[in-house]
Amino acid sequence: MRVILAAGALFSVIVFSSCLKSNDNNNPGTPASGLMAFNLSPDKPAIGIALSGSNLTNTALGYTNYTGGYLNIYSGSRTVQAYDAGSGNAFTASDYNFEQNKYYSLFIAGKDSTYRNIIVNDQLDSLPSASGKAYIRYINAVPDSSRPLVTVSDKAGSVISENADFASVSGFIEINTGDANIAINNNNDIQATRTITLEERKVYTILFSGIPGSTDTTQSVQIKYIENGTLDADSTAQQGVSAVSPRSVKTN
Secondary structure, three states: OOEEEEEOOOOOOOEEOOOOOOOOOOOOOOOEEEEEEEEOOOOOOOEEEEEOOEEOOOOOEOOOOEOOOEEEEEOEEEEEEEEEOOOOOEEEEEEEEEOOOOEEEEEEEEEOOEEEEEEEEOOHHHOOOOOOEEEEEEEEOOOOOOOOEEEEEEOOEEEEEEEOOOOOEOOOEEEEOEEEEEEEEOOOOOEEEEEEEEOOOEEEEEEEEOOOOOOOOOOOOEEEEEEEEEEOOOOOOOOOEEEEOOOOOEOO
16 A cells, blocks of 8 residues: 655655665665654653664754654664753663564653653554545553543544553544544543544544643643645555655644
8 A cells, every 4th residue: 555654854755665765874775664753741842862873853853843754764673762952861762673664653751750762653554545534543642641531533423432541552543534523531630622624545643742730831731633644545556655745743
């Protein structure tokens, strides 16, 4: 299946194949994977991300910012670190095996000296394309959130209704196009809702982030989203993956 993806802000159109160059090397023929990274730690205003000591981007990621799309990286086992952009001190570290020609998301989450790397295989190549349908998933990056209820509904009713642990990432779920209502609620200090409009064959990630009960509008619990990419109309095509212009985190 062909998937048109949002490209990284610093990089031009790329095509994933067995001979793809990766962003942290210049050797054609080197196995490569795709990685999209997010800063969802509300008390980390500027972070860098390194893979086996090599910076993923040339600029720091602010809170709720991300790489703008999937960046091509070396495949294989990599040490993933997030570090403070000012001091250079790493505050997360984990190892992960990135498979060739697969697409991954890295979410940096947590607060108050407790942080983690959340890495998931996005499995975009397993999503069948269908007329009138999109795909949606979520990450609960709200620290100390005590399993709030996450709901996502379309014109036919709920497609997601479940209590979500902190750092949980759902799989992509098929949903009708048009307006989707999204909410996160623990009947206490986490209550946020919004409506977004989903387009046909597009793939979306919902970002729940912020600090429960915060009165600071920049750090209160909020709902944002990004477009991971667009499924090709021909779901049987096996032509690789191409990239298009970068997308921004949607705030309103």
